Each structure stands twice: as structure tokens, then as C-alpha cells.
Amino acid sequence: MATDTRVILICSGKGGVGKTTLTANLGISLARQGLSTAVLDADFGLRNLDLLLGLENRIVYTAQEVLEEECRLDQALVKHKQESNLSLLPAGNPRMLDWLKPDDMKRIVEMLKEQFDYVLIDCPAGVEDGFKNAMAASQEAIIVTNPEVSAVRDADRVIGLLNTNAIKPVQLVLNRVRPKMMASQEMLSIDDVTDILALPLLGLVLEDEQVIVSTNRGEPLTLNSVNSPAAKCYLNIAKRLLGEDIPLIDPVEESSGFGAKFRRLMQTKIF
């Protein structure tokens, strides 16, 4: 029985920035650290977390039947085969959106808190009811964004709502970082995004083709491909979340050789 469960909302405003991928990889990483972890798919309209975790064929009941008291919580939870500390609570039918209320989400999360150390909520895009329901049940949040104007703008809207609802801490994950584009200043830099959003950076995730390969297989990178660039990023994020002091690497500094030295020189702020 867990006492101080952390309930973390994983949200972004904009869709397609990497919330579900982060939720799956964080879930695996936390479970691997020995923490009993539940991932809750709160994206009832467009559920995907089951697919990314490779659990889509093992769903019997969902959050819907739990709420309607047609089954017990442990009947709906799908335990991951390889990582037995991780369980998924699947999203129900999209029609749930018609009746689901913030209090329903709170009820589900209260139940999960009794058995798990960590509850990660994969939030739907947007700032409407789906988001508000998920926020109502959360204590802290991770904002996922990309170094692009539209994603950053939408993240800012969400941060405003989280602030007014006293969700804290709110930390930032910058996903799909391309060091070369940042070096040539054709992509917002890490500092640009953290300055504009005024959030502490929990970590960045490099753009990585292996993310797509891992979705094809239904095996998050952190499960079997721990040496891929993005997997290392996800692992670092999990460690920082647990309070480990893992220094942030500047992806532009990381690259070496003459090309990188030149790019760095070009980036030097003159005034």
C-alpha cells in the first residue's frame, strides 16, 4: 500500500508533441526502478497508450467499467509482461466523454493511489473538458512541448490553467530536439523555450527514428533499446523525476569537431 503517491499529469495543449510516448517510456523507467507505477489513459477520445505499450490485446475492462462498478479496479488493470511493476488502466469508450466529470477522474485516481507509488496520467490534447477532468485529479504536471512556435504557444495556455488550479510543480520536457538545427539557429533553442515558458527543464528528448520503430513493435524504447539516443533521454528524465541530480547536456555543446566549434562561435551572443 503506497502512502505518498505522486500523481503526475502529462499534458501539452497541442496534439502530437509526444505525450503518450513520454508516458509509456516514463512508466517503464519508473517501474524498472522498482516503483509500482500505473499509467492512466485519460485520452478517451483518441486512446493510444495501450498500443504504445503493446497491451492492446490484453484489455478486458476499462476505466469505464470501474466507474460504473461493473468490475473491480484490479480486473481492469493490465499488468505489463516484462515490467510487472507497471500497470495500464485503459481508457473506456469515447462516449465516456459525454458523462465523465472531474469527480469521476478523482475517484479513479484515489483508487489507484491505494496501490501505486506513481500514477502517470496521459492527458488528451486541448484545454477543454478532457483536459480539465484529468487536471482535477492531478497534483503535479509535466508539460511536453516541441521547439516550435505553435507547440510553445499552446503549452503556455496550459501552464496558465495549471497555475490557476494550483498544480505544482510544473516541469518541462522539450521533445524532438534536433541539435543541428538548433546549432544553425533554425530551431528555437533550449534557453529560448525555458525562458519564454519560465519553467524548470526536466529534460529534453532528441528527435530519434527509433521512436517510430518502437511504436511499430509496441515496445517503448526504454524497454529494449536502452542505447538509442531518445531512450537515454527518457531514462534521464525518469531519474531527475526521482530526484537524482543528472546534469543537463547541451545538445549543441555535445557535438564536437570543427563544424561544431564553428557553429558554437556563430551562436555567441555579441549583444
Place this chain on the structure above:
Amino acid sequence: MTLRDIINKLLRRQPASASTARERLQLVLAHDRSDLSTELLDQMRKEILEVVAKYVEIDMDEGAVSLETEDRMTALVANLPIKRTLNGKIKLIEHASQEQESDNSSENTEQSIKNQ
């Protein structure tokens, strides 16, 4: 401004797109974060000027009110140029009691109202 920006300027090339993105974001977010429209802002500017004009003589055409954002704090900044008499004193309106002195021929009062 970075070295690359300067070289781009010299070669009359377009600036790197990241700096354009940064500037556009800062502007759009200042407005997203306040719910103030330009009309409301303008009306507020007029009303603030009227209040200040009860006490000191100001240049009604010059005053500007703008939103500035830093670290999720949005500040409403009013910049109100005060008129001076020939001997450098601030022109006060009758009921204001104290007179102030200064060497400059104009001075701005900055007022800022902070909100989240």
C-alpha cells in the same frame, strides 16, 4: 544578437528563423496572457491619462500604455511624459500641494500594475 545574425545582416540575408520565432512568440504570448484587447488597452490609457492630468500637466498625445512580459509576469507599463515650466518645475494642477524640482526638462512617471 549573435555573430550569425550580424553576418546575415551584412550579407543582406534573412535572419536565422529561430530569432524570428522567439520575437513572434514573445509578442503573441503577451497578448494571450492578458485578456486585454487593443481597444481596452487604449481606453485604459485614456482613463489613466485623465486621472494623472488632474494632478500634473502631461502631454495628452504622448502617453503610452503597453504590456510587457517577463518570467510569466505581465506588467502594464504606463509611460506618461510630464510637462515642465520654463524654470524646470513640474507643472502641478491647483489642489496638488507640493512642488517638485528637477534639472531635466521632462520626466516620465512610470506606473506599473502587476498581475499574473
